[in-house]
Amino acid sequence: MAVELHDLDELRRYVAEHRSLDGVVVQDIDLTGEGELIASVSCLGATFLGVDLAPATLHHVIDTGGVVFPDLPGLPFDRAAAIGDVPGVVDEELVTTEIDGTAYAAAKAAAMRAHATQITVDGPWFVLSNELAQPLFTTEYYELVGAPRPAARERDLFEGTGTAEGGDL
Numbered sequence: 001m002a003v004e005l006h007d008l009d010e011l012r013r014y015v016a017e018h019r020s021l022d023g024v025v026v027q028d029i030d031l032t033g034e035g036e037l038i039a040s041v042s043c044l045g046a047t048f049l050g051v052d053l054a055p056a057t058l059h060h061v062i063d064t065g066g067v068v069f070p071d072l073p074g075l076p077f078d079r080a081a082a083i084g085d086v087p088g089v090v091d092e093e094l095v096t097t098e099i100d101g102t103a104y105a106a107a108k109a110a111a112m113r114a115h116a117t118q119i120t121v122d123g124p125w126f127v128l129s130n131e132l133a134q135p136l137f138t139t140e141y142y143e144l145v146g147a148p149r150p151a152a153r154e155r156d157l158f159e160g161t162g163t164a165e166g167g168d169l
């Protein structure tokens with residue numbers, strides 16, 4: 001599970017000890033005055049949720065492989081979910097299948113909105129009953145279990161089953 005940092009002192013201690021923010025989740029910290037500290041380390045696979053970053057620091061985080069989810073002004077959601085809050089998330093190296101659902105994004109959002117007692121959708125975000133905002137991704141990732149690992153990432157959930165897309169199993 002990823003290390004989560006929620007305050008500035010904790011972040012400074014972590015950077016001093018590890019000299020990296022690789023794979024770390026940084027949440028709800030004002031980092032506008034910490035550009036030099038952040039620029040001194042790699043952010044490969046780091047996730048920054050609801051943080052304030054100066055533009056140069058934002059570019060460094062993205063350029064070194066980090067992902068930034070800004071505060072959600074104007075939305076009825078107060079907090080973004082951290083990786084540990086989302087069930088079913090697996091490490092990148094375990095992902096075997098990647099499905100581009102861009103063509104179905106509007107239908108996906110509409111289907112989620114149809115379950116208004118369980119989920120709230122607002123623009124590219126949704127929340128479950130835990131009220132932690134999550135992005136409404138157009139690409140979905142899966143881990144193949146119970147079968148040999150494919151040599152390359154599959155692009156179809158039925159790949160390797162011996163059936164054509166949409167065919168009977």
